Amino acid sequence: MIENFRLRVFRVVAHHLNFSRAAEELLLTQPAVTQQIKALEEEFGVPLFDRGGGHISLTPGGAALLPFAEKMKTLSEEATAAVAGAYGQQAGELALGASQTIGQYLLPKLIASFLHSYPKVHIVARSGNSDAMLEALVAREIHLALIEGPEQRQDVRIEPFMEDHMVLVVPASHEWANHEIQLSDLATQPLLMREFGSGSRRVVEQALAAAGLKSKDLKISIELDSTEGLLSAVEAGLGVTFVSRWAVRNHIAVGSLKLSRVSGLKLSRKFSMAYMAGPEPSGSIGEFRRFLLTRSEELAPRATGKRTSASE
Incomplete structure (x- = not known):
């Protein structure tokens, strides 16, 4: 990347408003990041960050510079892509x-x-x-x-x-394991769900509602913000859940979880x-x-x- 290095450091610090996080992203030490910002401030003759009160914020000068730093990043990427494109490549x-x-x-x-x-x-x-x-x-x-x-x-x-298919996952010792159940049976067991805003949750709710089982009829006991969290909760015996077939394949292979099938319900997306x-x-x-x-x-x-x- 041909972006000016000091401007790149400034842009990353401005994004995080945290010198240590910026250093991690840039693969630099925190003193090195501080040194680059100090050199840039000396070049412009004004402070770019306000470091008072234990918090970091952009000064008016820093806020004015940031849009130009973003444009420089974009121009750098476009230049790199244009040169590669001249030789039939992508970059x-x-x-x-x-x-x-x-x-x-x-x-x-x-x-x-x-x-x-x-x-x-x-x-x-x-x-x-x-x-x-x-x-x-x-x-x-x-x-x-x-x-x-x-x-x-x-x-x-x-x-x-x-295309993806979602499957019903149950604990290995569950009575539903490797069995087909009726749609109404889902209302009898604690159901674990992803959080609101999750595409997986929307697919499950819409499919169940279309089949005649509304959210208010379900025993939604726990909401989690990750698929792995759902699978761990099922392993702990906290309920059953629907996840993508890709997510559960390793658990099925080692036998820690089992699948069940809901008669007449197809969860594809x-x-x-x-x-x-x-x-x-x-x-x-x-x-x-x-x-x-x-x-x-x-x-x-x-x-x-x-x-x-x-x-x-």
């Missing part, structure tokens, strides 16, 4: 946001395969629930959001790239990518979009842990 930073299920169980494999073809692309990834990733996209903190469940927004374009409305993405964003549309199903692990082929 620059690609900022991805992913829902927790996608981020934890699918994204690493997808990124590894993408970088095999485009090694000069620098990928920065973050995760959260689907709503949080869409907000990050709209705030232009990320270039592409990979989300779960149906979403309808006018300010972004949403495009499915993979699409994993989707979201990007800003407007022209079709180009550069590394466009290449990653095309990669998801053509390769994601092929690369995704099956519930058994094996890869699936495009013909399956």
